Amino acid sequence: MFLRALMSYLLISCLTVPSGFAKSSLTDNIRISSKNLGYDLQYRVYLPDGMTPSHKLPTIYITDGQWYLIQGKFNEVLDREIAAGAIGPVIAIFIDNRNPDDLSEIRRNREFFCKKEYVEFYTKELVPEIDAQYPTQPDRTERVIMGVSFGGINAACFGLMAYPIFEGIAMQSPANDKHVGLMTTLYKEEEKRPLKIFMSVGTLNDNTAAGRRFKRTLVAKGYDVTYKETRQGHNWKNWRPLFDDLLRTFFGPQ
Template sequence: MDDKYLKRTVNKEVIASRYLPEGERKLRVFLPPGYNEVLSYPVVYCQDGEDFFNFGRVATISNQLILDEGIEPFIVVGVEVDKKVRTEEYSPDGSRHAEYVRFFAEELIPFIESKYPVRRDAASRLLAGDSLGGTSSLHIALNHREMFTQVLSLSGAFFDCSLDLMELETDLSWLDIYMTVGLQEDAYETMDRGVHNFVELNRDARALLEERGAKVSYLERDGKHTWGFWQKDLPAGLAHFLDR
């Protein structure tokens, strides 16, 4: 791979939190080529931040999109998570979910917007996540639609608790969501919720979202519930929102 893609700036941050039990959260912040504090940038907020950087190669992919595809430079914020409490934070029926949503909207966003030259309108913020991270991204948007209108979901884990909340919505015309799922995810064994057909879960979520007026870009293709699949789809998912 060309060295120009591998030369990148990723800052590590620690943000204090009143809402999270551990009192803080680690972040990774990718700064684009030519980063300049007098400019302003769109920003991508990723759940599972460590995985997006290590397995999704989001910094390298972002460099490629900016340097080769002519996409306007953007910043990526990866929000790390303790895998032991990931379900409790990310699932809408999780014991820590409400606090995590508050942390995201009331602490994380102001922290980034006070420290980095990012744009502060909903059209310049993108929420991204894989599996339960995709679910969490959607529910953060549903709770704070004044802040977030764009969601990138890679094989979202749209279990019944998630679908039930979608059913309660009446107007999702403000939402723009990109969904992808692998056709070999039809019997995926989750860590703590049994075996699920992620293809059917995503088809059900798509139907509910479209019925309520959301703009849905939906893709099914060969792939398993792994970063090997999601990494390949990440460039198209990011470009869907950022190449405008």
């Protein structure tokens, strides 16, 4: 009797699930061949719960993507924030910094520091591919790029070099004092771009002083800046607790 009732309930439940809906998912690694860089890269895509083909969703591009998934559990934070209604549904693209044919080879040091070919890989190859394959909102105001440490410097580079494609720039503990100092000078001297910026630094063995100077420069220049500090160092104990703040800055109720 119990089994019959259970089967009946499951059948009714299956029949009443709206067509086209799916639970959140994370694709396997997808390979892409870049003409701009001259080699292959790989990435994974997070698709939110309840997404349908008719949706037009914002996107967030995450450098060092495999670390944000393994150490950061960023996809789980997305699940929680979306389920709680703190942010709307968003598609996340996790770009791996490794050679897909030799995972011991990390490429970030030669890709991230304002390398024109790496920027054009995104703007001319990766973003068009994502927009073609998934129900995205193909507008710069609906795209964010984020990164940690050297990836944060990369996000700052994109703010100057790829602002026609990305409005949102998220930097967590951007690199070292020298790199932050150079970006501070560039943002001070360059014409103000139409950007929305999230930036965070730790106060223990992080680039705190350089980060604060960069933040002051951005504010003085008139940028829309959300700035956070934590009593942590240059590590995931600093970065993980700020994921919700970062996501709500760009995708929360306005």
